[in-house]
Amino acid sequence: MSSTTSHHEGKARATARKSGRKKGPTTAARGTPDGLPVPGHHLSLLRRMLAIRRFEERCVELYSGAKIRGFVHLCIGEEAVAVGVNQALREEDAVVSTYREHGHALARGVPADAVMAEMYGRATGCSRGRGGSMHLFDAARRFYGGNAIVAGGLPLAAGLALADRMRGSTRVTCCFFGDGAFAEGEFHETANLAALWQLPLLMVCENNLYAMGTSLAREHAQTNLAMRAASYGMPAWTVDGMDVLAVEAAALRATESVRAGNGPHFLEAQTYRFRAHSMYDPDRYRAKSEIEEWKGRDPLKGLAELMRSEGQLDDRVMEELDKEVLAEIDEAVRGAEEAPLEPVADLLRFVTSEPGSTA
Amino acid sequence: MSTRKAPTGTSRPTTYREALREGLREALLQDERVFLMGEDVGRYGGCFGVSLGLLEEFGPDRIRDTPLSESGFVGAGIGAALGGMRPVVEIMTVNFSLLALDQILNNAATLLHMSGGQLSVPVVIRMTTGAGRQLGAQHSHSLEGWYAHIPGIRVLAPATVDDARHMLAAALADPDPVLIFEHGGLYNAEGSLDETVDAVDLDTAAVRRSGTDVSVITYGGSLPKALAAAETLAGEGVSAEVVDLRALRPLDDATVMASIARTHRAVIVDEAWRSGSLAAEISSRITEQAFYELDAPVQRVCSAEVPIPYARQLEEAALPQPATIVDAVRRTVS
Numbered sequence: 094m095s096s097t098t099s100h101h102e103g104k105a106r107a108t109a110r111k112s113g114r115k116k117g118p119t120t121a122a123r124g125t126p127d128g129l130p131v132p133g134h135h136l137s138l139l140r141r142m143l144a145i146r147r148f149e150e151r152c153v154e155l156y157s158g159a160k161i162r163g164f165v166h167l168c169i170g171e172e173a174v175a176v177g178v179n180q181a182l183r184e185e186d187a188v189v190s191t192y193r194e195h196g197h198a199l200a201r202g203v204p205a206d207a208v209m210a211e212m213y214g215r216a217t218g219c220s221r222g223r224g225g226s227m228h229l230f231d232a233a234r235r236f237y238g239g240n241a242i243v244a245g246g247l248p249l250a251a252g253l254a255l256a257d258r259m260r261g262s263t264r265v266t267c268c269f270f271g272d273g274a275f276a277e278g279e280f281h282e283t284a285n286l287a288a289l290w291q292l293p294l295l296m297v298c299e300n301n302l303y304a305m306g307t308s309l310a311r312e313h314a315q316t317n318l319a320m321r322a323a324s325y326g327m328p329a330w331t332v333d334g335m336d337v338l339a340v341e342a343a344a345l346r347a348t349e350s351v352r353a354g355n356g357p358h359f360l361e362a363q364t365y366r367f368r369a370h371s372m373y374d375p376d377r378y379r380a381k382s383e384i385e386e387w388k389g390r391d392p393l394k395g396l397a398e399l400m401r402s403e404g405q406l407d408d409r410v411m412e413e414l415d416k417e418v419l420a421e422i423d424e425a426v427r428g429a430e431e432a433p434l435e436p437v438a439d440l441l442r443f444v445t446s447e448p449g450s451t452a
Numbered sequence: 453m454s455t456r457k458a459p460t461g462t463s464r465p466t467t468y469r470e471a472l473r474e475g476l477r478e479a480l481l482q483d484e485r486v487f488l489m490g491e492d493v494g495r496y497g498g499c500f501g502v503s504l505g506l507l508e509e510f511g512p513d514r515i516r517d518t519p520l521s522e523s524g525f526v527g528a529g530i531g532a533a534l535g536g537m538r539p540v541v542e543i544m545t546v547n548f549s550l551l552a553l554d555q556i557l558n559n560a561a562t563l564l565h566m567s568g569g570q571l572s573v574p575v576v577i578r579m580t581t582g583a584g585r586q587l588g589a590q591h592s593h594s595l596e597g598w599y600a601h602i603p604g605i606r607v608l609a610p611a612t613v614d615d616a617r618h619m620l621a622a623a624l625a626d627p628d629p630v631l632i633f634e635h636g637g638l639y640n641a642e643g644s645l646d647e648t649v650d651a652v653d654l655d656t657a658a659v660r661r662s663g664t665d666v667s668v669i670t671y672g673g674s675l676p677k678a679l680a681a682a683e684t685l686a687g688e689g690v691s692a693e694v695v696d697l698r699a700l701r702p703l704d705d706a707t708v709m710a711s712i713a714r715t716h717r718a719v720i721v722d723e724a725w726r727s728g729s730l731a732a733e734i735s736s737r738i739t740e741q742a743f744y745e746l747d748a749p750v751q752r753v754c755s756a757e758v759p760i761p762y763a764r765q766l767e768e769a770a771l772p773q774p775a776t777i778v779d780a781v782r783r784t785v786s
Binding site: 218221223242252256259286444 | 518519523525528529530531535559563569570572604626627629
């Protein structure tokens with residue numbers, strides 16, 4: 094974790110990070126009181142990342158088979174950010190996400206079958222078929238979407254944090270957004286407001302180097318995002334977004350500080366999506382070599398290798414894990430296939446609150 | 453609260469501004485979740501003086517000055533509503549609200565539906581609209597009709613002191629987003645507050661003057677002009693009924709159509725531009741629902757299709773005026 098990382102191209106960063114990762118935490122950040130790792134902690138992180146990876150791989154198949162439609166933005170390659178950050182959040186905290194949110198939703202605990210049913214547009218979907226891939230919601234888990242307007246969710250997150258602050262709650266609101274959102278006015282308005290009012294907000298920038306098809310250096314005059322965020326007077330850190338343990342450690346440190354009343358914090362996770370921006374994107378703007386290089390830093394492989402070297406993982410456990418995860422996804426797909434359609438007669442529901450709802 | 457004259461009988465004189473302030477104060481007193489947030493609402497007292505004195509009474513946590521970042525603080529109001537508060541967000545003018553249009557349309561109006569009914573957004577957004585004060589194009593437009601286009605929000609336009617006094621409470625009781633458009637020309641308007649009224653409903657239009665020859669349908673800052681026109685017409689032997697829409701979304705078609713069933717003629721007065729206006733929508737609804745009641749084509753009195761100019765004579769010429777309303781009525785009854 095560093096607050097001064099500067100980078101102008103992925104390649105140089107990839108090399109730097111590769112050596113840097115070894116220096117990252119090698120034991121679970123969330124430890125027992127005597128500092129020893131909680132048994133199974135790494136395995137649980139690996140399992141969560143694998144669940145997201147396999148879920149999205151299945152989405153590719155389903156999309157190709159025309160089972161699911163719309164814009165589908167995959168986070169394959171970025172799982173460590175979703176899992177690492179959510180690991181630091183508590184049930185009572187809130188999460189505001191973007192259109193690339195399958196990983197955030199699953200890591201938050203939104204059931205895979207509810208997410209899959211939403212992809213199918215079914216009545217059992219987490220947004221009752223009205224949201225789709227880009228608009229996943231789960232009020233009970235305080236998962237507030239699912240915003241397809243770049244940076245559009247950030248002011249909402251500030252408002253959720255404001256509500257908590259006004260009531261003296263120590264809950265944290267976490268908002269995810271990308272490097273593209275950093276160029277929007279709403280990022281800067283939110284950062285200013287949050288710092289001005291010392292709101293309990295964790296701003297997590299998933300810097301995957303591309304705003305859709307435009308590279309960081311072509312969208313930002315100053316590519317050191319953490320430095321710019323820090324200029325609002327909030328602690329701002331950069332972390333290797335391909336290292337789930339590093340993300341978790343940074344997120345824990347940040348959320349603890351937010352909870353302690355130190356106002357908003359900014360975390361830049363340097364990461365990479367292995368696939369195109371969306372299923373429609375021919376991905377002509379990235380060099381194959383660059384993609385391959387980043388794939389070499391696959392967060393799942395990285396953690397698995399570490400666990401193997403520490404004797405926590407072998408082929409049998411890995412196979413077992415994969416089997417479990419795939420069975421869950423099979424079940425989610427079967428459930429979605431069999432789920433009822435939301436009736437067309439209900440088209441106009443949920444435009445305004447239904448009788449009986451009270452403010 | 454500013455001092456005002458002692459009550460006389462069941463009504464007392466007050467201004468539109470004071471009535472709005474009373475409504476705000478009552479809301480703040482009655483519900484701890486209510487807070488006011490916006491540009492200059494605190495120390496300045498509100499750019500139109502509506503919140504004067506509230507900072508001293510309720511403190512900076514609940515009377516919250518914001519930076520000039522409409523998208524950020526309107527979005528924060530929406531988020532605070534999601535988080536269980538009851539924010540009242542003030543935007544100086546509808547012109548500035550365009551910087552927050554993304555938040556209002558893509559979030560406030562949309563979250564309930566996109567989430568399959570999980571997330572209601574009980575936010576109230578107040579702003580000034582309208583022209584007539586020589587403020588030039590960027591402070592004078594009437595864009596409430598644009599907002600009335602959007603499903604998922606309620607759009608209100610208080611034109612009387614009673615509505616100014618009571619619409620906020622009703623808006624705060626609505627679980628969904630409510631936009632309140634206050635016409636800038638009305639703040640100083642004096643009216644008689646009916647003390648027997650302690651609540652208003654947000655669903656019905658009001659007949660402000662009964663008549664038999666023509667229905668003049670209007671709202672907000674054009675209501676006093678329509679009433680003045682009706683007075684002039686009465687002197688000419690023309691009996692004009694004046695309907696105040698009050699709520700621009702949802703529109704109360706029933707009151708409008710019932711009025712036309714009585715008068716068989718309609719003139720719509722709308723300070724917005726004619727093309728694609730709320731007046732166009734109302735005219736279309738009259739055609740759809742009351743065509744056979746009509747004895748004459750529907751007339752519209754709207755603003756000239758020009759950015760509202762600064763110079764007094766140009767601005768006056770651009771806006772609906774009592775005389776232009778009278779002319780339109782004469783055309784339809786002749």
